[in-house]
Amino acid sequence: MTPLLKGTALIALIAIVVAFPQVVTNPSVTNYGVLAMIFVTAASAWNIFSGNTGYISLGQAVFYGSGAYTMGIAARDWNITGDTVFALLPLCAAVGALVAVPFGLIALRVRRHTFIVITIAVFFIFQLMATNFSFTGGSSGLDSPFLNWPAASYNTPFYYIALACAAGTIAIAWLIRRSRFGLQLRAIRDDEDRARGLGVKAMRVKLSAFAISGAATAVIGAVWFFYINQVEPQTGFDPLFDLTLVLMAFLGGYGSITGPVLGALIIEPLTLWLNSQPQFSGGSLSEILLGAVFLVTVLFLPRGIIPTGGELITKLRTRGRPAVIPATTFGPPAAGTASTPSVSSGGAR
Amino acid sequence: MTREVLEAIVDGILVGGVYALMAVGLTLIFGVLDIINIAQGVLVILGAYLSYSLSTKAHIDLFVGLLITIPAMFAIGVVIHWAFIRRLRGTERTSMTLLVTYAVALIIEGILYKIYGANNVTLSASYTTTSIRVFGFYLPWIYIYGFILALVLVALIYALLYRTKFGRSVRATMQDETAARLVGIDVNRVAALTFGIGVAVTAAGGMVYGATNAFNANSGYDLISRLLAIIILGGLGSVGGALVTSVFMLTVESVVTVWYPTWAIVVFYAALVIVLLVRPTGFFGRKEVRAQ
Numbered sequence: 001m002t003p004l005l006k007g008t009a010l011i012a013l014i015a016i017v018v019a020f021p022q023v024v025t026n027p028s029v030t031n032y033g034v035l036a037m038i039f040v041t042a043a044s045a046w047n048i049f050s051g052n053t054g055y056i057s058l059g060q061a062v063f064y065g066s067g068a069y070t071m072g073i074a075a076r077d078w079n080i081t082g083d084t085v086f087a088l089l090p091l092c093a094a095v096g097a098l099v100a101v102p103f104g105l106i107a108l109r110v111r112r113h114t115f116i117v118i119t120i121a122v123f124f125i126f127q128l129m130a131t132n133f134s135f136t137g138g139s140s141g142l143d144s145p146f147l148n149w150p151a152a153s154y155n156t157p158f159y160y161i162a163l164a165c166a167a168g169t170i171a172i173a174w175l176i177r178r179s180r181f182g183l184q185l186r187a188i189r190d191d192e193d194r195a196r197g198l199g200v201k202a203m204r205v206k207l208s209a210f211a212i213s214g215a216a217t218a219v220i221g222a223v224w225f226f227y228i229n230q231v232e233p234q235t236g237f238d239p240l241f242d243l244t245l246v247l248m249a250f251l252g253g254y255g256s257i258t259g260p261v262l263g264a265l266i267i268e269p270l271t272l273w274l275n276s277q278p279q280f281s282g283g284s285l286s287e288i289l290l291g292a293v294f295l296v297t298v299l300f301l302p303r304g305i306i307p308t309g310g311e312l313i314t315k316l317r318t319r320g321r322p323a324v325i326p327a328t329t330f331g332p333p334a335a336g337t338a339s340t341p342s343v344s345s346g347g348a349r
Numbered sequence: 350m351t352r353e354v355l356e357a358i359v360d361g362i363l364v365g366g367v368y369a370l371m372a373v374g375l376t377l378i379f380g381v382l383d384i385i386n387i388a389q390g391v392l393v394i395l396g397a398y399l400s401y402s403l404s405t406k407a408h409i410d411l412f413v414g415l416l417i418t419i420p421a422m423f424a425i426g427v428v429i430h431w432a433f434i435r436r437l438r439g440t441e442r443t444s445m446t447l448l449v450t451y452a453v454a455l456i457i458e459g460i461l462y463k464i465y466g467a468n469n470v471t472l473s474a475s476y477t478t479t480s481i482r483v484f485g486f487y488l489p490w491i492y493i494y495g496f497i498l499a500l501v502l503v504a505l506i507y508a509l510l511y512r513t514k515f516g517r518s519v520r521a522t523m524q525d526e527t528a529a530r531l532v533g534i535d536v537n538r539v540a541a542l543t544f545g546i547g548v549a550v551t552a553a554g555g556m557v558y559g560a561t562n563a564f565n566a567n568s569g570y571d572l573i574s575r576l577l578a579i580i581i582l583g584g585l586g587s588v589g590g591a592l593v594t595s596v597f598m599l600t601v602e603s604v605v606t607v608w609y610p611t612w613a614i615v616v617f618y619a620a621l622v623i624v625l626l627v628r629p630t631g632f633f634g635r636k637e638v639r640a641q
Contacts (some may be wrong), residue, residue: 128618
């Protein structure tokens with residue numbers, strides 16, 4: 001794709017995304033837009049840490065719920081109402097990052113399975129704390145401060161706030177990917193011991209990425225809390241939330257920037273739509289479908305839509321032409337050269 | 350007070366025995382296949398529901414019903430391994446298998462919801478309601494029967510592991526898969542059978558769990574988080590570690606419940622976090638070799 005075409009496509013995409021609530025005014029449709037943007041942000045934030053480092057975190061809901069609860073508790077205790085509550089979003093980001101530090105210091109000492117399990121354990125500790133403490137409202141949770149917005153266009157400002165969060169998170173992900181920091185993260189993913197040997201301060205780098213990811217997730221958690229008007233321990237700290245994020249990232253393309261975005265844009269509207277259909281009501285069928293989509297993705301599209309799709313396009317475009325890759329890589333010289341008859345082997349015989 | 354604590358300790362040991370059975374299955378699967386089966390929790394619930402259906406619909410005694418549910422769960426385990434686990438290869442295998450078993454858990458949970466609804470049920474039989482008097486307090490017979498059942502099954506697993514040719518090939522695969530392959534062990538077969546055995550124990554664990562707790566399709570999360578804490582604390586892949594840790598942790602939880610019922614479950618996760626700060630391999634774990 002030429003840079004010009006790419007630029008035009010990007011501008012067209014931005015125009016569509018920005019104009020969406022102006023064109024579509026039906027609240028049940030804009031609802032899809034708001035929640036999709038919330039998940040685009042959360043999935044991209046997950047990807048900043050887990051996609052780059054290869055440490056699969058199943059504890060992102062810790063940040064999501066912490067953000068929501070921070071907003072709820074701060075607004076309640078300081079009696080903040082109206083639009084000024086959104087000034088508390090930086091506080092939520094700070095809390096998200098702050099939670100990530102001890103969480104990361106404990107969890108990032110271990111790798112692979114143990115890391116994943118520790119993130120689940122920390123997640124359950126947070127859920128239990130939200131249920132058992134009194135300042136979090138116990139099992140009935142917290143209600144959000146009242147926003148005096150007209151009901152007809154209630155979703156529109158939320159859409160733009162969520163869109164801004166999504167754009168910000170994607171921008172951060174893009175900047176990280178192009179930076180030395182991003183290279184260090186990916187070096188850890190490929191081989192942590194070797195990366196350390198080459199001078200990457202692994203713990204510090206991992207912890208920074210974890211904190212950035214936590215801050216972004218906490219902010220979007222707070223926005224989500226306003227949008228649905230309340231948070232309970234079961235919804236703020238929801239195990240399905242973690243799994244959904246991972247599914248989105250894997251479906252779109254784990255580790256890339258566009259992958260989680262695409263995955264979120266597919267999965268979230270799909271689940272919302274499934275849950276709104278009367279024949280799928282009760283939630284259990286959508287759960288089965290989510291699991292089934294997940295299995296199909298992992299088994300048949302193990303690298304996600306974007307990488308696998310990219311390979312397909314490359315294959316189509318280079319069809320009929322001799323493969324150029326084997327000539328420039330190391331390895332057995334006969335590999336992949338079946339399409340071009342080799343002269344040297346004939347001569348040697 | 351002392352009587353309550355004593356009661357809590359006895360309770361904890363007896364329940365811990367049943368958790369040990371479930372945890373041994375999980376840790377065996379980890380040892381041989383290098384995966385954590387997140388679905389173990391919901392499989393326990395599936396086992397409990399199977400016993401529930403057999404006892405309410407066909408009026409088969411809970412313990413006799415195990416003769417049907419254990420082979421059934423074994424078959425389910427082999428099928429899960431054949432359909433999903435076997436197919437995963439490559440560098441991301443660790444995280445992939447975790448996610449796949451999570452997805453399997455979701456599907457099973459959804460199906461159980463569809464069939465049995467969201468209401469809590471309990472398995473009942475004559476021995477779940479009658480009690481025996483020990484040290485001045487009453488203990489339902491099911492706790493004692495369940496503990497004996499768990500002891501017998503764990504002993505059987507030990508015998509299988511240390512007294513049979515199959516057990517030797519399982520242990521060889523746990524130590525070094527490549528070397529096991531080189532000496533002629535059919536590693537895929539060992540893996541499938543181990544997964545089956547690891548899942549089969551959930552039938553017995555689920556029956557006792559269902560007879561001592563009210564459960565619904567959602568109860569699997571609570572179970573799996575405890576089981577994961579147990580096997581990591583015990584050292585991943587260590588059968589003995591899983592046994593000791595289950596009994597120890599359940600006893601601690603039971604004693605904490607006497608004073609702080611709502612915080613008791615936190616003991617698990619807090620212990621996990623604290624122990625891993627000091628000893629990342631758990632109590633009985635071997636040092637992990639560098640993984641590529």
